[in-house]
Each structure stands twice: as structure tokens, then as C-alpha cells.
Amino acid sequence: MARNLVTSLPEVAIRLNQEVSSWKDAVRLSGEALAASGATTPEYTDEMIAAVEAHGPYIVIVPHIALAHSRPGPSVIADGLSWVSLVTPVEFGHPENDPVKVVIGLSSASHETHIATMASLAALLGDSQRRAELLSAKSVGNLKTLLAAYA
Amino acid sequence: MQKIVTVCGMGIGTSVLLKMNVEKVLRARGQEAVVIAADIDSAPDVAIDAALILTSPEFETQLNGLQADVVVISNFFDLAEIDSKLADLVSEL
Numbered sequence: 426m427a428r429n430l431v432t433s434l435p436e437v438a439i440r441l442n443q444e445v446s447s448w449k450d451a452v453r454l455s456g457e458a459l460a461a462s463g464a465t466t467p468e469y470t471d472e473m474i475a476a477v478e479a480h481g482p483y484i485v486i487v488p489h490i491a492l493a494h495s496r497p498g499p500s501v502i503a504d505g506l507s508w509v510s511l512v513t514p515v516e517f518g519h520p521e522n523d524p525v526k527v528v529i530g531l532s533s534a535s536h537e538t539h540i541a542t543m544a545s546l547a548a549l550l551g552d553s554q555r556r557a558e559l560l561s562a563k564s565v566g567n568l569k570t571l572l573a574a575y576a
Numbered sequence: 577m578q579k580i581v582t583v584c585g586m587g588i589g590t591s592v593l594l595k596m597n598v599e600k601v602l603r604a605r606g607q608e609a610v611v612i613a614a615d616i617d618s619a620p621d622v623a624i625d626a627a628l629i630l631t632s633p634e635f636e637t638q639l640n641g642l643q644a645d646v647v648v649i650s651n652f653f654d655l656a657e658i659d660s661k662l663a664d665l666v667s668e669l
Contacts, residue, residue, distance in 0.1 A: 480585035480616070481634040486593065487653050496586040496615060521650070533588040536613075540592070547596040551653045 430506070430545045430572040438462040438507040438530070439565050448482075448517045448525065449474055452493045455509045455530030464505020464532045469495055473530070477517070485519035487550050489560055494531035504539045505532040508568065510560075526560050545575040579610045581623040583631040583639065587615030594630060594652045601658045628665055630658075 438458045445451045456470025472495035477484060485491045495501075507530035514524035529546070533539040549555060555571065562568040580598060584591035591613035598611050614622040616635050619642075623629050626644040632652070639646045647661050 476585055483584065483590060483632045483634050486590050487651075492589050492593075494586055494589040496588055531589055536588060539588070543592045544596060547593050550593065551597070551655075 430542065430549065430575050431569050433504070433542045433545075434506045434508055434569075434572065435462050436565055438464070438505065439568065440507070440509045441563065441565065441568070442512050443509055444512050445515060448477070448491075448515050451491070451509060451511060451515050451525065451528045452477065452530075455493045455507050455528040458507035458509060459505050459530045459532050462505055462507065464501070464503050464507075466500045466502065469500035469532060472496075472498075472500060482517040482519040482523075485517045485522040485525055487556065488522045489514065489524065489526040490522075490550065490556070491517060491525045491528045492531055492546075493528050494533070497533055497535050501532045501534050503532070504534050504542065506530065506542065510562065549575045577608060577610050578628075579612065579623075579626040580628045580630065581619060581626045581644070582611065582613050583616055583619045583623075583629055583635055584613075585616055585635070587613055587618065590632070590652060591615070594649065597652060597655060597658055598630060598662070601655055601662060604655075605659070605662075628662075630661075 440458050452473050459465045473493045509528045514526045516523045517525050559571050582591040582594040595611045595613040623644050629644045629646045633648050636648050
């Protein structure tokens with residue numbers, strides 16, 4: 426069954442207006458939010474950080490937004506999304522898309538199951554005007570209203 | 577049908593988003609191909625019979641040496657960039 430972004434993103438996985446001092450802390454918050462929603466174990470957070478250390482900052486997929494994730498494995502309990510917005514943007518080291526204001530955490534139980542969520546995410550990230558609105562969302566209600574447009 | 581593989585570090589995030597945008601570009605061009613997302617470790621096996629590999633600059637050197645042409649996409653959401661980089665190559669598909 427297709428799941429839209431609002432149902433994929435429970436309130437416990439949303440952390441708005443956070444203050445962090447490094448990209449690692451930003452990714453750590455997105456991992457803690459995934460774990461709080463029951464999607465992952467705490468080990469997944471370490472894997473997400475290790476992925477950036479191993480492969481570089483390519484997860485900053487569009488200007489100011491990073492898609493933090495690892496891969497299916499023992500630390501993944503279910504498909505999940507988390508959303509962390511930062512008061513003070515942080516540098517990931519990306520040549521074009523820094524600084525990062527929002528970290529979207531992603532977990533996937535298999536390579537196939539989260540395709541509907543990813544299609545919605547692709548539509549959202551590809552829309553630069555809506556992206557600008559999302560980056561400035563200051564309340565959970567505001568964020569959910571914006572996400573609801575991407576069924 | 578020819579095969580295109582999109583590659584990122586983990587195979588579930590950015591490569592899936594790139595796959596979706598490549599499919600969108602191909603549809604707009606009226607062309608068809610099988611597009612598969614893969615992680616960098618499995619990419620050599622997944623892409624063994626592929627015509628094209630699309631990836632970000634970080635992974636280019638790890639993918640050279642395969643039979644498939646490797647195309648670097650710097651902005652995965654710039655459909656015009658994807659379209660122009662595919663233009664020379666998909667005519668062969």
C-alpha cells in the first residue's frame with residue numbers, strides 16, 4: 426500500500442529548530458529520531474555517520490537538505506523517515522549544496538519496500554519552491570501541511 | 577531492453593531518487609530502458625550487462641573499468657542536466 430510522507434513521518438520522528446555544532450551531531454539527531462519512532466536501533470545512527478565518512482557528503486542531495494541513511498540490515502526494524510531542522514545551518518563539505526538546514530533520516534527494511542515513499546520524496550525535493558517553504562517550516566503542523574501535498 | 581544502473585553508496589537513497597529522475601527523463605524523451613538502483617559494492621555485478629551507469633562524482637573512479645559507460649551527474653534533481661548527458665548516449669539504446 427502506498428504511504429504518503431505524512432504517514433511515513435510520525436511526530437516523534439520530527440525535531441524542528443535544533444541547535445547543533447557539526448554535521449555529525451545533525452546526523453545523530455536524525456538517527457535518534459528514527460530510533461525514537463521504532464524504525465531503527467541506535468546502531469543505525471553510527472552507520473549513517475560512517476557512510477558519510479566512507480563515501481563523502483553526496484547525501485546533501487539538493488541545496489540545504491541532506492538525506493542521511495545507511496542500508497537494510499540488522500539495525501533496521503522498519504521503513505522510516507525522520508526530519509531534523511537546524512537553527513544554525515552546518516557544513517557537510519558538499520561543493521554546491523552546503524550549508525545544510527534540514528536532515529531527512531531514512532531507513533529501509535529492504536531495497537523494494539520504500540519505493541512509494543521515495544517517489545513522494547523525489548517529487549518534493551524536485552520542487553524548488555516547495556523545498557524553500559519546507560526549509561523554513563517552524564512548526565510540526567506547518568511541516569505536515571506542506572508534506573501532505575505529496576501523497 | 578537496455579539497462580541503466582544508478583549508483584550511490586548505499587543503494588536505497590540517492591541512487592533511488594536518481595533512478596526516478598532518469599525514468600522521468602526517459603519518459604519525456606519517449607524512450608524506454610530498465611533502470612536499476614545499486615550500491616557501490618554491488619554495482620560491478622549489477623551493471624555487468626548494463627549500457628550505462630549514472631552516479632555522483634564521488635563514485636566515478638571506482639566504476640571505471642566496467643564495460644558500461646559511466647556518466648557523472650552533479651545535480652540529481654537537474655532534469656536538464658540528466659537529459660543533456662543522456663542525449664548522446666541513449667540514442668544507442
